[in-house]
Amino acid sequence: MKRLGSFIGFACLLTIPWWASSFWLSEAQTWLIYTLAGLSLKLLSKEVGLISLGHSAWLAIGAYGSALTLQVGGAWWLSLLVGVSLGAMSGWLLGWTTERLQGTSLTVSTLVAALLIQELLLLAENWTGGYSGISVDTPNFLEGSTNQHWGYWMSLLALSGAWLCWQQLKESTIGRCWRASKDSSQAMCLGINPQRARQQALVWSGGIAALSGILLAWQLQYLSPEAFPLTLSLEILLIGLLGSSNLWGLLCGAALVRFLPQLLALVRMNLPSSWQDLPGLEPLVFGLILICWIWQKR
Amino acid sequence: MLLQTLLGGFVQGCIYSLIALGFVLIYRATRQINFAQGDLLMLGAYLGMQLQLWGVSWSVALLLSLLLLFLCGSLLQLGILSPLPRESRISVILLTLGLGFVLRSLATMIWGPAPLFFPSPYEQLLFTWQALVISGAQLGVLIGSLIAWLAVWCLLYRSRIGLGLRALAQDYWMAQASGVSCKSMEALVWGLSATLAALGGILLAPLSLVHPELGWLSIKAFAAAVLFGFGNVTGAVFGGLLLGITEQLSAAWFPDISRDLVSYLILLFWLWLRGSNRIGSAAIMFSGKS
Numbered sequence: 001m002k003r004l005g006s007f008i009g010f011a012c013l014l015t016i017p018w019w020a021s022s023f024w025l026s027e028a029q030t031w032l033i034y035t036l037a038g039l040s041l042k043l044l045s046k047e048v049g050l051i052s053l054g055h056s057a058w059l060a061i062g063a064y065g066s067a068l069t070l071q072v073g074g075a076w077w078l079s080l081l082v083g084v085s086l087g088a089m090s091g092w093l094l095g096w097t098t099e100r101l102q103g104t105s106l107t108v109s110t111l112v113a114a115l116l117i118q119e120l121l122l123l124a125e126n127w128t129g130g131y132s133g134i135s136v137d138t139p140n141f142l143e144g145s146t147n148q149h150w151g152y153w154m155s156l157l158a159l160s161g162a163w164l165c166w167q168q169l170k171e172s173t174i175g176r177c178w179r180a181s182k183d184s185s186q187a188m189c190l191g192i193n194p195q196r197a198r199q200q201a202l203v204w205s206g207g208i209a210a211l212s213g214i215l216l217a218w219q220l221q222y223l224s225p226e227a228f229p230l231t232l233s234l235e236i237l238l239i240g241l242l243g244s245s246n247l248w249g250l251l252c253g254a255a256l257v258r259f260l261p262q263l264l265a266l267v268r269m270n271l272p273s274s275w276q277d278l279p280g281l282e283p284l285v286f287g288l289i290l291i292c293w294i295w296q297k298r
Numbered sequence: 299m300l301l302q303t304l305l306g307g308f309v310q311g312c313i314y315s316l317i318a319l320g321f322v323l324i325y326r327a328t329r330q331i332n333f334a335q336g337d338l339l340m341l342g343a344y345l346g347m348q349l350q351l352w353g354v355s356w357s358v359a360l361l362l363s364l365l366l367l368f369l370c371g372s373l374l375q376l377g378i379l380s381p382l383p384r385e386s387r388i389s390v391i392l393l394t395l396g397l398g399f400v401l402r403s404l405a406t407m408i409w410g411p412a413p414l415f416f417p418s419p420y421e422q423l424l425f426t427w428q429a430l431v432i433s434g435a436q437l438g439v440l441i442g443s444l445i446a447w448l449a450v451w452c453l454l455y456r457s458r459i460g461l462g463l464r465a466l467a468q469d470y471w472m473a474q475a476s477g478v479s480c481k482s483m484e485a486l487v488w489g490l491s492a493t494l495a496a497l498g499g500i501l502l503a504p505l506s507l508v509h510p511e512l513g514w515l516s517i518k519a520f521a522a523a524v525l526f527g528f529g530n531v532t533g534a535v536f537g538g539l540l541l542g543i544t545e546q547l548s549a550a551w552f553p554d555i556s557r558d559l560v561s562y563l564i565l566l567f568w569l570w571l572r573g574s575n576r577i578g579s580a581a582i583m584f585s586g587k588s
């Protein structure tokens with residue numbers, strides 16, 4: 001029964017390009033990309049118990065890596081490869097620098113690393129265009145509105161691929177090591193190096209987050225450091241924490257984070273004019289819903 | 299010139315340390331992290347401004363907004379946070395994140411997104427001592443934070459309430475068994491750190507203008523709180539000061555590079571050093587048993 005439900009859900013997702021309008025299709029694509037980013041965070045928090053506040057930086061690394069590869073004339077698959085490996089490498093680097101840190105200090109170092117990367121993007125003005133940003137040469141098969149379908153399917157493929165990968169990893173030796181490493185003394189008794197296990201998880205999470213960044217860059221077709229603000233990290237954190245650890249939970253979390261402001265903007269148009277011009281209505285309702293949701297869950 | 303830069307850093311660091319102190323006090327007593335700390339700072343600054351616009355004098359406005367924020371903080375803990383299960387710290391993080399959204403957009407709705415001017419009685423003042431120039435706003439920050447540190451220190455180590463707070467920080471159930479009223483202590487500590495945030499906001503406001511995004515400052519203050527081990531009150535103060543001074547010095551020495559970049563690099567490097575026990579007794583002396 002459960003399997004049938006998932007199958008129907010997946011089929012619905014697969015057929016969206018045929019019946020949705022162009023606007024909603026691009027919204028749905030962003031939704032999938034956000035879910036992918038949320039998944040990469042969930043992988044960290046669920047498997048090794050690490051909460052990251054700097055996920056937007058990994059998205060940025062993937063996005064810029066791929067955009068620059070495309071700019072120098074690399075093929076789209078090469079840019080994908082470069083972006084993902086850059087993300088994975090930065091995950092490795094973060095794991096190495098924060099080797100002995102735990103708990104809150106580790107969370108803070110992800111935050112600081114994210115802020116650092118944003119500054120570095122601004123500093124490397126020759127490549128990244130600084131504040132003014134760069135345009136992304138979208139791969140040929142994604143160009144134009146007729147090929148928007150492929151962009152969506154690609155995101156869906158990436159999401160389901162990442163999900164299946166995680167499920168496989170979970171049951172493998174690596175996944176078991178990850179879960180054991182939550183209690184480092186226990187892990188060491190079992191002959192597992194907890195730091196290495198955590199580093200591995202960071203590499204995977206970084207790679208997946210970078211993948212979502214690349215997809216986002218291809219969709220936006222334009223990159224600037226403002227596309228990856230700290231609020232994006234918070235949104236991804238919310239998706240990861242709101243969504244339960246199955247894929248549908250993550251999709252729901254991402255839908256809440258992504259569509260609620262849009263929905264409110266639609267509702268707002270039908271409000272009396274004195275309400276329409278009020279700035280900051282959407283975040284207010286978003287925050288209130290978040291508070292109520294947590295409050296009733298107790 | 300160097301002295302001037304150091305002074306600027308010290309002033310900035312005072313603000314950081316006030317926010318960091320708020321983070322640490324809450325974390326020590328309740329093991330919760332308040333991500334709305336920066337937004338409470340913003341709220342304090344706006345309240346102080348609004349009260350003055352209504353014709354209240356500066357000192358009364360200061361006291362009133364501190365009092366209001368104290369009430370806000372303790373009511374927040376009593377009404378919303380304490381019914382949450384004690385184990386789930388994530389829900390407190392999420393809830394305070396949501397509260398941050400609400401406060402920021404309420405401020406935008408009421409006062410608008412544009413930066414506003416904060417009137418204060420000492421803004422015209424300017425003191426010179428040899429080559430050193432201190433503006434009234436800077437002096438205000440220095441004196442205000444000094445008073446706040448002393449007050450917090452006296453409360454923690456020289457009063458019965460502080461004894462209860464320290465007991466609570468060690469062990470919740472033992473503290474309760476020994477007759478400490480844990481619920482009211484937690485409300486008190488939330489109120490206290492909201493007050494510290496409001497003080498930071500009102501002191502900072504004459505230096506920078508008041509705007510809804512003022513609270514983002516708290517991200518750096520959070521990092522500062524962790525410098526000497528999270529959950530260490532003295533460490534939070536020194537961490538804030540160190541971060542402020544580092545920022546100003548790096549701005550002076552590397553004018554081409556943004557000052558944030560250098561301070562982030564130093565922060566990461568410091569965390570790395572600390573984490574790997576590569577430094578000797580100096581750090582241990584500061585960090586204590588956190």
